[in-house]
Amino acid sequence: MKESSEYLDKNFKITPNFQRFNQKNDIFNRAMWDDLIDPKTFFISYDITNYKPKKSKGFDHWDYALRNASWHMTDVVGEMKFETEGRVEGFTDYYTIQTQGPPSKAPELPIEETTRRIKKVATALGAGMVGICALDRRWVYTHHFNRKDQSSPKLDLPASLKYVIVLIMPMDYDLSKTIPSALGGSTTGLGYATSLNTANALAQFITNLGYEAIASLNDTALNIPMAIEAGLGEYGRNGLLITPKYGPNVRIAKVMTDLPLFADQPIEFGVKEFCTTCRKCSDACPAKAIADDAPQSEPPNYSSLSHITKWTVNAEKCFKFWVGMNSDCSICIRVCPYNKDYSKWWNRLGVRLANSPLRRFMLWLDGLLEYGKRHTAQWWWQRP
Numbered sequence: 320m321k322e323s324s325e326y327l328d329k330n331f332k333i334t335p336n337f338q339r340f341n342q343k344n345d346i347f348n349r350a351m352w353d354d355l356i357d358p359k360t361f362f363i364s365y366d367i368t369n370y371k372p373k374k375s376k377g378f379d380h381w382d383y384a385l386r387n388a389s390w391h392m393t394d395v396v397g398e399m400k401f402e403t404e405g406r407v408e409g410f411t412d413y414y415t416i417q418t419q420g421p422p423s424k425a426p427e428l429p430i431e432e433t434t435r436r437i438k439k440v441a442t443a444l445g446a447g448m449v450g451i452c453a454l455d456r457r458w459v460y461t462h463h464f465n466r467k468d469q470s471s472p473k474l475d476l477p478a479s480l481k482y483v484i485v486l487i488m489p490m491d492y493d494l495s496k497t498i499p500s501a502l503g504g505s506t507t508g509l510g511y512a513t514s515l516n517t518a519n520a521l522a523q524f525i526t527n528l529g530y531e532a533i534a535s536l537n538d539t540a541l542n543i544p545m546a547i548e549a550g551l552g553e554y555g556r557n558g559l560l561i562t563p564k565y566g567p568n569v570r571i572a573k574v575m576t577d578l579p580l581f582a583d584q585p586i587e588f589g590v591k592e593f594c595t596t597c598r599k600c601s602d603a604c605p606a607k608a609i610a611d612d613a614p615q616s617e618p619p620n621y622s623s624l625s626h627i628t629k630w631t632v633n634a635e636k637c638f639k640f641w642v643g644m645n646s647d648c649s650i651c652i653r654v655c656p657y658n659k660d661y662s663k664w665w666n667r668l669g670v671r672l673a674n675s676p677l678r679r680f681m682l683w684l685d686g687l688l689e690y691g692k693r694h695t696a697q698w699w700w701q702r703p
């Protein structure tokens with residue numbers, strides 16, 4: 320299996336000056352050390368004992384109660400080693416909750432059969448889509464960030480890890496319609512909760528087979544390039560992975576392993592062409608954080624990669640809007656014409672139209688039928 324991807328090199332024009340990302344510069348970590356990024360009460364709002372919800376619908380006590388509950392398991396598990404080691408597993412550090420594996424490996428199977436079983440198990444454990452790629456070290460962060468002592472230690476990942484199982488975790492479609500709101504933020508929290516469970520259970524399964532496996536969410540390495548490489552979707556103007564099964568309304572988790580597996584191939588289903596025509600996300604973004612021009616090789620600030628040509632969201636502007644609202648935003652998910660309920664055949668047909676000369680018609684139809692319209696929190700609470 321090749322360790323670096325010709326597909327990504329070619330489609331994103333990665334130059335020889337490309338450098339790996341230091342997670343210290345991630346916007347959430349910058350909020351801990353960079354005076355330019357003031358989180359105000361954004362993080363405090365995730366602790367309802369110290370935060371007074373607003374009176375407005377979508378941001379009231381019931382809404383924050385649900386949003387914070389949706390994050391509860393991810394926070395509790397992820398911060399088990401915060402006081403002792405400063406780890407925030409799932410965000411700045413990979414998980415270390417697996418119990419030890421057996422002294423000997425499970426009987427070896429042909430790689431095709433091992434790959435099939437891994438995908439079957441990942442699906443049974445809750446993944447909506449599963450893909451496999453080689454571990455391309457360009458996407459691995461150079462350094463962690465320790466939110467307790469603000470240090471930034473070098474990230475050392477065992478050299479034996481050669482494969483990545485990328486997991487697509489669908490988020491709640493109805494809740495996504497109420498974005499932006501604290502209630503709508505529950506869809507993100509729920510996505511992380513299912514990611515936590517599926518990635519760690521899959522890592523434990525592989526450990527139980529006698530191989531190494533590390534479960535990871537946003538920590539350790541960039542998920543989107545790996546998901547593209549693993550054939551799970553294409554990159555959108557909104558800076559997100561767009562999958563053929565759930566659009567952009569997903570979270571991505573991964574398990575890195577030494578278990579030999581077959582890699583998938585990148586896919587194309589017309590997203591790049593569609594995004595070139597459509598600007599629903601950049602038009603709707605209240606922070607004007609999404610570029611409405613062509614992909615660029617230089618990012619708006621150092622919270623994003625450089626020497627790679629792509630649409631890049633201005634993380635500083637985006638986060639400022641989140642801070643003002645005391646919840647995450649994701650309007651760019653709600654309004655995206657790929658954000659649909661794909662259990663309905665007509666929505667699956669829409670994706671086909673988006674990948675055809677009728678893409679402008681699909682875009683017009685999407686607007687006419689008011690697909691990306693915001694729904695109120697009351698609408699969600701009152702739904703049967």
Ligand code: SF4
Pocket residue numbers: 603604605606607608609632636637638640641648649650651652
């Ligand atoms: S999350 Fe909201 S503020 Fe950030 S880029 Fe998307 S629409 Fe803009």
Ligand code: SF4
Pocket residue numbers: 555556557558593594595597598599600601654655656657
């Ligand atoms: S809203 Fe339109 S331009 Fe933005 S990511 Fe979705 S399809 Fe692409």
